[in-house]
């Protein structure tokens with residue numbers, strides 16, 4: 020994993036070595052100073068930096084453990100990459116970055132940064148190979164000096180409010196491979212690149228002269244524009260212009276996704292030339308397939324075939340010619356190479372358990388990664404518990420069966436599967452239900468695929484809002500995925516099952532209580548009113564004690580301190596004991612885990628998964 024960034028930066032490394040041998044020092048204090056000033060200049064409403072970036076330490080290399088910070092060497096305070104994506108950060112572009120003088124990668128995407136990109140940015144990040152400022156609120160023009168960041172491979176400025184012309188100097192950049200300025204308000208002639216570059220100019224007001232853009236001739240020249248602007252003096256015109264731009268932005272904001280591609284399957288249509296690619300299958304029982312069969316079965320991945328989407332990707336329903344129904348997941352962009360991906364798929368394809376959704380096969384075409392799963396006719400637990408209309412029809416017996424089966428699947432991933440797997444995305448949406456309402460966990464092993472460089476950070480940071488209610492509180496401090504983090508998320512699912520409430524708000528107490536489900540439970544517990552939490556539609560004399568015991572297990576899982584939570588194996592045993600009289604299943608019981616302490620287990624898994 021380190022290798023990847025190592026290779027892409029090796030050229031720069033040589034550069035640094037040269038500079039160092041010429042007597043320049045790369046003081047590590049400057050990098051500490053850099054991070055201090057970055058922290059100071061950004062507003063951090065979610066307190067990600069507040070807790071993780073703790074400067075009360077003089078150990079060499081301590082900043083390398085900070086959230087989003089990658090160093091050249093773990094024992095040296097010298098920052099290689101800074102990845103602060105999707106943290107709700109506000110403020111201007113952090114100029115303090117210039118003191119991280121060995122920085123090669125900067126990712127500030129999906130935040131609320133505003134103001135202009137500094138005109139002297141090439142002095143601030145002279146050695147950057149990758150800059151991602153996409154999905155912010157940056158305005159003003161793209162500075163010419165960005166084209167002077169000589170080593171730049173990837174530049175993403177999409178989804179901002181940038182205006183003006185794109186400096187034509189970008190066309191001459193020697194190393195640029197990907198250039199995305201889509202969804203801004205840019206105008207004028209686009210740069211002509213000398214080499215093959217993946218460009219995206221889509222959704223700008225008036226760009227011209229590039230691939231799939233109008234030619235520039237018909238446009239009024241700059242001097243004409245000046246004349247027009249000069250003639251159109253007057254506040255009224257300006258105000259109208261302002262209104263126009265505001266309206267344009269509003270309209271675009273609301274509907275640009277649809278405008279861009281009404282079918283939502285442009286990506287699939289672009290795979291035309293690759294239809295003969297075979298789907299690699301793990302199960303002999305499934306008949307051979309090509310990509311063309313998947314395309315046909317999903318109506319070319321039409322929007323109407325989408326049956327779910329989450330942080331790892333979008334799931335399509337696929338109906339084969341013989342009537343077989345499958346689920347095809349289009350993965351979110353993965354940074355794995357084809358070889359790494361194939362090897363990872365080989366591992367996941369061999370992970371089989373009654374309570375896991377079987378991965379039947381996968382397919383790689385261009386940059387797309389498609390996973391083929393067995394279909395689960397009863398959808399996911401979230402839909403069943405919180406239907407769009409009406410109330411859930413899941414009775415207590417079914418809910419208990421689902422809890423026990425899902426606990427078993429997750430316990431198996433944690434304790435018995437080889438390699439052991441931390442799920443990291445447990446929620447009621449990833450627990451799927453077959454025709455008999457037997458639960459099957461989906462999405463296991465996928466968190467790692469999203470971003471192999473900083474796996475344990477990425478799952479937390481890239482989380483979509485919907486899954487927030489499931490994130491264990493310690494992740495905000497430790498940022499390391501652990502089995503106990505999964506236990507917490509699973510506890511939330513148990514709470515959903517027994518209360519019928521959603522994780523993020525409590526409908527039952529909407530009048531009097533504003534917090535989330537866990538906060539509500541905690542309050543009830545403190546007031547010894549825990550019983551009030553139970554979904555009334557489930558309550559009956561027979562099952563009262565089961566409901567209450569179940570609720571207590573759920574409460575243990577969501578303890579704020581990880582150590583106080585049971586292991587998944589224990590959760591499974593506790594739930595199974597509650598459901599003892601129902602004889603749900605007896606086959607493939609989980610073996611008692613080999614006697615290693617729980618803390619050892621965490622280290623083991625973290626070492627394996629978070630290695631970088």
Ligand SMILES: *[C@@H]1O[C@H](CO)[C@@H](O)[C@H](O)[C@H]1NC(C)=O
Pocket residue numbers: 048049052117118
């Ligand atoms: C930070 O960078 C600026 C500009 O290169 C430099 O003048 C200043 O001394 C640096 N500060 C520290 C503490 O290294």
Ligand SMILES: *[C@@H]1O[C@H](CO)[C@@H](O)[C@H](O)[C@H]1NC(C)=O
Pocket residue numbers: 075076077078080081084
């Ligand atoms: C300082 O950081 C190092 C490395 O992260 C850590 O091992 C050590 O415990 C920290 N010391 C203090 C006082 O926090």
Ligand SMILES: *[C@@H]1O[C@H](CO)[C@@H](O)[C@H](O)[C@H]1NC(C)=O
Pocket residue numbers: 141163164167
């Ligand atoms: C970019 O680099 C060139 C050549 O070194 C220099 O002439 C030019 O002034 C620089 N532009 C900016 C905006 O820094």
